[in-house]
Every structure is written in C-alpha cells, then in structure tokens.
C-alpha cells in the first residue's frame with residue numbers, strides 16, 4: 001500500500017480583515033504519493049496560495065490535518081517553495097542567489113562550492129553564474145529559481161504559478177525542463193497553474209478547486225503526464241477539453257448562486 005507523502009484533510013483557513021472573517025479555503029482534502037506530480041487548478045481567489053502558505057510552513061493558523069512525510073509543515077527542511085516572481089534577489093549574482101540557502105544552513109565553503117557548481121552545471125547555468133537576474137531572460141530566471149530550490153535537496157517542490165509570465169514557447173521549454181528534473185530526481189512536485197494544458201502535461205493528479213472559499217471538487221488521475229510527446233495527441237486534447245468544460249461549468253454555477 002502506498003503511503004501519501006502529502007496528506008491534507010479538512011483544511012480550513014480564515015483571514016481576519018478589517019474585523020471581518022474571510023474564509024479562504026474550506027474542507028480541502030488532498031493527497032499525493034511520493035515522487036508524483038500534482039497540479040492545482042482553479043479560479044482566481046479560490047485559495048491556492050493560501051494552501052501553499054500552509055504547506056510551506058508560513059501559515060500555522062488553520063484547522064484540519066496537514067502532513068508532509070508524516071510531519072506538520074514547519075518550512076525549510078525537505079520543502080522548497082518557488083514563487084511566481086522567482087524570488088531572486090536582484091542585487092546578487094546567479095551564483096550568490098543559488099548559494100544563499102546553503103549559507104543559511106551553515107554549510108562549509110567547500111560544500112557550498114561543490115553543491116552549487118553541480119546543480120548549476122546540471123541545469124546548464126554555469127556560464128550565467130556571474131550575471132545578475134536583470135541580465136537574464138524570463139526562462140533563465142525561472143531555471144535559476146529552480147536551481148536555488150534544488151541545491152537544498154528538497155523532497156517536495158511547491159511551485160506557485162511558476163511559468164505565468166513566460167511567453168508560450170519558453171513556457172513549453174521550461175515545462176519540458178521541469179519534467180526532466182522530475183524524472184531525474186523523483187521529487188514530489190505540487191504546482192499551481194491557471195493553464196489547463198500545463199495541468200494536463202505535468203500533473204499525475206490534477207486537483208480542481210471550486211471558486212472561493214475553495215475546496216477540491218474533482219481529482220483527475222492522469223497517467224499521461226510525463227510524456228514529452230503528449231502535446232497535440234488526441235487523449236491530451238480530450239482531457240484538456242473536459243477539464244475546460246468542468247472549470248467553465250463550475251464558474252457558471254458560482255455566478256448563478
């Protein structure tokens with residue numbers, strides 16, 4: 001029996017805003033086995049980032065049960081979070097951005113040098129090590145953000161709309177790149193996207209969220225994910241189409257209430 005690496009049961013998060021309680025997510029149930037990819041898709045404001053803040057250990061004010069590898073999320077450690085804007089420090093070079101986390105973990109200079117060089121080399125970024133983020137393309141910046149996360153050897157990679165600011169072709173290249181990273185490292189990956197094709201291309205499990213306060217309204221098991229040749233194939237297009245209909249129906253239903 002496979003034990004879920006990530007397990008969320010009855011998650012509920014409220015925010016207090018100007019004296020009023022706002023429910024951001026309600027009754028969220030989600031599970032993901034180790035070394036699988038999960039994609040969360042849902043309308044704006046349904047609570048996707050709220051969910052990630054809990055998983056990244058940044059928000060402890062929730063009710064329900066959340067376990068990552070059997071432990072309550074505390075941040076750091078085995079979990080890495082990559083944000084939409086990449087989170088790179090503009091005044092630091094690629095190299096200095098990548099080694100930051102290792103320095104914070106008080107690694108020796110030798111360990112830092114060797115781990116950073118290995119990851120940058122693997123991701124084809126060594127030649128860019130002395131550049132600053134502003135001197136990189138969007139796709140290169142995204143790869144540096146992935147390098148910065150991977151150098152810490154996480155077991156769970158959380159990515160919050162990581163490719164949303166990339167043009168269509170670069171986006172596909174980076175999706176392929178992420179697939180390659182996943183196949184090599186067998187990381188568990190949970191990714192948020194608004195893009196249906198991306199969800200079907202990358203997600204072994206696709207979690208569809210309802211409009212806010214969000215909950216998971218459908219889980220699509222997707223054995224096709226992980227195939228580089230998938231885009232354009234009939235089953236891929238069919239799954240995208242049915243996911244699109246589901247999301248439209250749900251938005252229409254919410255608008256009618």
Ligand SMILES: Nc1ncnc2c1ncn2[C@@H]1O[C@H](COP(=O)(O)OP(=O)(O)OP(=O)(O)O)[C@@H](O)[C@H]1O
Nearest residue numbers: 015017022024043044045046047048049050051212
């Ligand atoms: N710090 C906060 N204080 C008060 N309300 C918040 C806070 N953060 C989020 N919210 C509210 O909680 C709800 C969920 O927000 P969240 O950012 O998690 O949604 P999302 O699905 O990630 O949205 P998007 O797709 O637009 O990024 C929204 O109604 C939002 O206004």
